[in-house]
Amino acid sequence: MTSVELAPTWVIGSVALTDYPYSVDRESSVDIGEPAMVVEGITSLLADGDLERVVRHGNRVYKLDIYIEGPTLGDLADAEAVLRSELQRTGLELAHDPGDGFSPVSVYEVQTASLTPARRDDFESHLMRRYTLTLTCGPWARSANLVTVDALVLGSTTPVTVNNADTVTGWTASLAQYITGAGPVSGPLTVTDQGSYLRAQGSGQQAEVTLRYAAPTPVAVTTAPYLLVEMSGDGPPAFRIVVGAGDYAATPIMARATTSGTTIYAIDCLALPIATTTINGLMATLGKSGNATVTLNVHDVSQSVALPQVTAKQITRVIKVGGTERTPASIHVESRNGTSPLGLTIVHTSPETGAGYSPPLRRWRTSGNTANSASDTFSGAYENIHANPVVFEVPTSSVPAGDYAYCVALASDTVGTFPITWTAQTRRTTAVNGEAEFSGITPVQFYSVNAWHFVALTPLTLPTMRGGNESFVRLTLDYAGANPPNIIYDDAWIFRLGDDCAVSVVNSVPPHLWLDAPGVTSPVPEVRVGTTASAVDSWNPGPSLFSTGSHILNPAGTALFTATREYDNPAASATFYRRYHSNAAT
Amino acid sequence: MTSAWWVRLGGTLPASEIAAHTAPTYETGADGGCLSASFALALTPRSQHQLLTKGTLVEVMCGPVPMWTGTLNEPDRTTWEVQASGLSASLRGYLAFDSGGNATRNVGFAVQHAIDEGWKGTNPFGTGLSSVVVPGDVSGAPVTVGQLLDDMCEWYPGGLRWGVTYRGTLYTAPPGTREPRWMAMPDAAAFGTTDENTATKLAGSYFDGTNTLTAYAGSGAPQEAVDLSEWGTITEADAEAILAGKLLRRGFTGWVNGTTLGRNQFRTLGGTPAFLGMVMGGETMRAHGLPYTVTQSLALDVEIGKTRYTAGEDSIYLEPINTAPRNLRAVIAAS
Numbered sequence: 001m002t003s004v005e006l007a008p009t010w011v012i013g014s015v016a017l018t019d020y021p022y023s024v025d026r027e028s029s030v031d032i033g034e035p036a037m038v039v040e041g042i043t044s045l046l047a048d049g050d051l052e053r054v055v056r057h058g059n060r061v062y063k064l065d066i067y068i069e070g071p072t073l074g075d076l077a078d079a080e081a082v083l084r085s086e087l088q089r090t091g092l093e094l095a096h097d098p099g100d101g102f103s104p105v106s107v108y109e110v111q112t113a114s115l116t117p118a119r120r121d122d123f124e125s126h127l128m129r130r131y132t133l134t135l136t137c138g139p140w141a142r143s144a145n146l147v148t149v150d151a152l153v154l155g156s157t158t159p160v161t162v163n164n165a166d167t168v169t170g171w172t173a174s175l176a177q178y179i180t181g182a183g184p185v186s187g188p189l190t191v192t193d194q195g196s197y198l199r200a201q202g203s204g205q206q207a208e209v210t211l212r213y214a215a216p217t218p219v220a221v222t223t224a225p226y227l228l229v230e231m232s233g234d235g236p237p238a239f240r241i242v243v244g245a246g247d248y249a250a251t252p253i254m255a256r257a258t259t260s261g262t263t264i265y266a267i268d269c270l271a272l273p274i275a276t277t278t279i280n281g282l283m284a285t286l287g288k289s290g291n292a293t294v295t296l297n298v299h300d301v302s303q304s305v306a307l308p309q310v311t312a313k314q315i316t317r318v319i320k321v322g323g324t325e326r327t328p329a330s331i332h333v334e335s336r337n338g339t340s341p342l343g344l345t346i347v348h349t350s351p352e353t354g355a356g357y358s359p360p361l362r363r364w365r366t367s368g369n370t371a372n373s374a375s376d377t378f379s380g381a382y383e384n385i386h387a388n389p390v391v392f393e394v395p396t397s398s399v400p401a402g403d404y405a406y407c408v409a410l411a412s413d414t415v416g417t418f419p420i421t422w423t424a425q426t427r428r429t430t431a432v433n434g435e436a437e438f439s440g441i442t443p444v445q446f447y448s449v450n451a452w453h454f455v456a457l458t459p460l461t462l463p464t465m466r467g468g469n470e471s472f473v474r475l476t477l478d479y480a481g482a483n484p485p486n487i488i489y490d491d492a493w494i495f496r497l498g499d500d501c502a503v504s505v506v507n508s509v510p511p512h513l514w515l516d517a518p519g520v521t522s523p524v525p526e527v528r529v530g531t532t533a534s535a536v537d538s539w540n541p542g543p544s545l546f547s548t549g550s551h552i553l554n555p556a557g558t559a560l561f562t563a564t565r566e567y568d569n570p571a572a573s574a575t576f577y578r579r580y581h582s583n584a585a586t
Numbered sequence: 587m588t589s590a591w592w593v594r595l596g597g598t599l600p601a602s603e604i605a606a607h608t609a610p611t612y613e614t615g616a617d618g619g620c621l622s623a624s625f626a627l628a629l630t631p632r633s634q635h636q637l638l639t640k641g642t643l644v645e646v647m648c649g650p651v652p653m654w655t656g657t658l659n660e661p662d663r664t665t666w667e668v669q670a671s672g673l674s675a676s677l678r679g680y681l682a683f684d685s686g687g688n689a690t691r692n693v694g695f696a697v698q699h700a701i702d703e704g705w706k707g708t709n710p711f712g713t714g715l716s717s718v719v720v721p722g723d724v725s726g727a728p729v730t731v732g733q734l735l736d737d738m739c740e741w742y743p744g745g746l747r748w749g750v751t752y753r754g755t756l757y758t759a760p761p762g763t764r765e766p767r768w769m770a771m772p773d774a775a776a777f778g779t780t781d782e783n784t785a786t787k788l789a790g791s792y793f794d795g796t797n798t799l800t801a802y803a804g805s806g807a808p809q810e811a812v813d814l815s816e817w818g819t820i821t822e823a824d825a826e827a828i829l830a831g832k833l834l835r836r837g838f839t840g841w842v843n844g845t846t847l848g849r850n851q852f853r854t855l856g857g858t859p860a861f862l863g864m865v866m867g868g869e870t871m872r873a874h875g876l877p878y879t880v881t882q883s884l885a886l887d888v889e890i891g892k893t894r895y896t897a898g899e900d901s902i903y904l905e906p907i908n909t910a911p912r913n914l915r916a917v918i919a920a921s
Contacts, residue, residue: 040900051848053900177857248874403861417708438767443708443755456650459864465856495649497590497861503649509592521626524602543598547650 008099010064012110013086017066021079024067025130032582035139045524056140057168062094065448069128076129080115087113094135095144098583106141106584107577115236135513140325140579147578149319151334151571159228161301162219166220171298172212172329176287177204187235197232197299208287209294213301214242214255218278221269226307227282232262235286237296239265239533242281248273250282262299265404266307268318271557307358311380312568314491316358317562321378321553323578323585326500328517328525329553330575331560334533342509343566344409344454346493353400358460359493359561361392361475378409378563379491384422385410389478390489396426396463396471402498404460408514409492409565410453420444421480422457426465426473442562452490452565454546456504462494482562490565500558502549506541509564513537515551517576555579591863591897593625594645594652595637605629605666610646610693611896612654616868616889616907617835619749620654627666634663638740644708646897653897655754657706673707673750678732680705689728691720694740696731696757704732708779718742723818737817743826745831747868756805759804761835761907763887764872769862772875774851777888777906778842784908785810788833792817792825798857801828841888844905852902862902867892871904 008020010017010024017024024030036058041050070077086092092110093258097103116132118568123130171191189209192199194399200211231237240247250267271277282301286293309315321327331349335342348359362379368390371383383390405424425437442457462474475494495503504515516526527548530538553576564570578584587761593601601607602647605627612623638661647664656670680703682696683689690696694717698711720738729737739746739758742804744760762774787804794812801814812832814825849859855872869890876886889908 051850053848055900079885310915401858402647403863405649407650442753455652456652458862459648459651459653461854461861461864462857462860463856464854466858467856497649497651500589501649502589505650524600542604545598548592548600548645549649552589 004100006099007093007098011095012083012135013089013092015083015086017064021068021075022068022083023067023069025067027457028065028440030065031061033062033137035060038407040463052107057212059136060108060139062135062137064133066131066133067128068131069148071127072204073124073127076127080129080131084115087115094137104545104584104586105144106582107144108135108141108578109138110135110224111138111246112136115129116496127145129280141328141582141584142327142579143175143323143584145577147322148575149545149573151508151573158306159308159500160224162215162227162303164300165215166196168193168198170216171198171283171561172214173200173202173296174210174212175202175204176206176208176210177202178206180205181380194297194440197297199295199297201293201295203291203293205291206287206289207294208285208293209296210283211237211296211298212242212281212283213298214281218280219303220278221303222277222566224303224305225266225268225270226304226305227269227279228302228308229265229267229282229284229302229305230262230301231265231284231297231469232299233296234288234294235262236265237284237286239267240283240285241267241269241279241574242283243272243274246274247283262297264308266304268304284527304578309569310358311361311378311491312564313378313380313565313570314360314561315570315572316559318352318573319553319558319560319574321555321558321578323580325579325581326552326554327576327579329516329551329558331551331572332512332519333515333562333564333570333572335564337534339511339533339569341511342513342564342570344452344505344564344568345509346503346561346563347513347515347551347572348495348501348503348561349553350496350559350561351499351554357398357400357559359495360563361394361494362396362490364392365390366393369392374490376565377490378565382411382488382490385477385487385489386479386484388490389421389476392475392477393427393472394475394494396473397468398496399473400496400498401463401466402461402496402500404462405493405495405497405503406460407459407493407495408457409490410444410446410454410455410487411450411490412453412485412487413450415446415449416485417443417445418485418487419480419486420455421476421478423476424460424462424464424473424541426463426467426471428467428471437565446561454507459497460494476499484565489551500552500554501530504548504551505546507544507546509541509544512538518550531547554561590649592647594647595642595658596645597645598834599637601625603628603635604635605667609899610654610898611894612646613863613892614654614672614752614867615749615892616761617676617747617749617891618672619751619868620656620674621865621867621892622672623654623656623670625668626672627668629662629663629666631663633666638668641692641704648863648897652754653752655707655752671790673705673754674732674748674758676705677707677735678730679729680731681732682731682734683728689724691722691724691734693718693720695735695802696734700731707750707754709758712743721820721824722816725818732919733864740829740835742831743827745834747835747866752864752866759868761889763889765838766855766872766887768865768869768871768890769855769885770845770871770873771851771853771855774847774873776876777873777886780842787834788812790814790825790829790831792820792822794821795819799825799830801825804833838850841906841908844892844903846901847901848901852904862895862899863897865890865893865895865902865904 040055094108114134175189178188198216239250241250369384371381423439510531512530528538562572607627610625640660642658645652654675656672659669680700684695735748786806787809790812873886879887888906894903894907
């Protein structure tokens, strides 16, 4: 066992506990405590065992014994007074450096501090005093410095072509099938050029077609990690990404149908089972049971810094957080030019699951009324919600099971309260999945004519029914009453509201919006808006605050959705501390 | 932990802007809709805020959606434990007058008058009540709007329940189990049954303007006598409707216990773990694994009488309608 010379330090506030006249008794143990688990147990009346789950973590108690020494007992009292004044400050932090020269500093956020003196004659006569310092701290050790995840660079959300699939160069295919008497057999398949796209098609028992792309040079994925693969054919393929000599399963984090009948799959190359900065190609595989013909078409492969924006005013991005524990974040949204107002602004955070969930619904619209394009809307268009109901159909796989709010932006040409009906249902192709739909009527009050109103229609449990890849969640929007006024919608949203999700909605936002994380100084989140980046003129939005929440980031990654009605491409950045169980890591 | 929950005061201000507070706990019921809510603020006895006074609109919010709506009771400044009552309870603090200030049995007039007098709920569509005139005379002391709605629900053909939604909207709904919205997974829930406080035939004495007569509803036993004299002068048909409504609202089976269910034990009919915060009293749940001989069913459908939920928790307390009092506190409350 190797041994190293240690010079650990403890600093509380601005007082270094390991510098004269203070010292830490390292021989009696320093008790760094542990986060207290708060467990919720559910006892089933009929089944064995209890269901237990960690609801949250309570505080940790950090204890250390310290000495104060000095030339006179008066100096000891002075040093104690300095320490005591420091302990009474709000926002107190304890910083600990383990002292081998390699480990980063861990910071503990102190809630309360008590100082317990132990008087002994032999200590007094040797001009020293001993105290036990008991600190009640937040549960986690955090990094000493804030981490800022910057807003995406302007224009960088435009995908860059990796291969436009116009020629067969670089593409190969194979067909696996089951041949009676011979068992599973695999062989090459010809890739055919269909003009603007490539096709691999094969037939056989349990046919399985694989399309392969080998990049002529490695494709760097560090800054543009999202590989966008536009495909069509007999169904959603399974993807593998080639890295060096190996290939690794990659579940798309977005599958968005396009109006031309293709589907764009987005793969996060930084979330592969292997850490890499470059990739060498990809594989897409689709199989069918029985005696079948399988067709796979590839239309385009490109890469992007962000998941493609839903519309110019609605952006989803994933924030890589790091650390091991969830951490509150301060989120700053500003207009791209720094001066134009943002208008109604929506910020939603949710743990990234890879399901490709994103709140806006208009892209999933399948029927309704005549849509009119308009640049001053979230979705780029508006549409009447009657005489036909507006229908959205979202693949169930993109709707992680849980709690949702169904919201919509509506405007009416008549002031008054009008009944808006909504339904939620899970379907498989066109068939109802044998369950009653959730439905309801929400009375919506329109305060002014032809002005957009942000309306929270209802809470929902989605998907209403669990289902396989073929099912979709069908949501509708309609007007229920007689003599309908002209009610139009811009976009509708389903906001996840479950664990570690939060949604903030603020109206009339000037160029800047800050959603500040709760911390030691304020135990609750704070919302501010302002006209300058320095925040000197910032103010609380007051009645313009439609929704607030504590934006907690998940160490594994958080999806951040930002929508601003009045200006394109909102810049959203997040600032947070990385949090760890007991010691901060690098 | 869910971080989307917050409390809104006065329709605009997050309560956390005043002080940090505990997660709110709220109750809903088949009768009344939103019942009560409570949370505690980290304040000192010297603290004050203009919104922390009796009558302030309180909304328990999850993201942009109100999940519970009511008004604040006068807070206890020594503890800053804050209680709020649902808007159905506050309708019991308004008398049933019409706009001319005369006692009325017209439900629409009475609710509108309460709104004009400051009741914070809405009745946007009349909920079909605007022209309903409940039998009974107005010559005696006026009743409260809440009492008038109770009377209407008892008398209305088929019976009704009334309440105020999480959005502050007055509603009526027929009593009894319907198409289930939720299901308890097998082995998750068990409900004991009792015939206590149940009746299948009611006899009610009423006054027809000249004589005191008796009307009947239902059949079989147990039978129970009811006094309808409080209604004043009513017809025999009205008396029978009132008795039939009473029977339906009481249900035919009594239950002895509520149950606490976790998110994975309590799901939509389609099997998705429920958004526990949106479960409301009056909805129907299906308890799988509990064969029920009364309805010859392999699963038990119960009308949820009461829910109690603390924002963000992974479990919810549910009580079927017609739960018999089984502890001292409940017995005292019921008597």
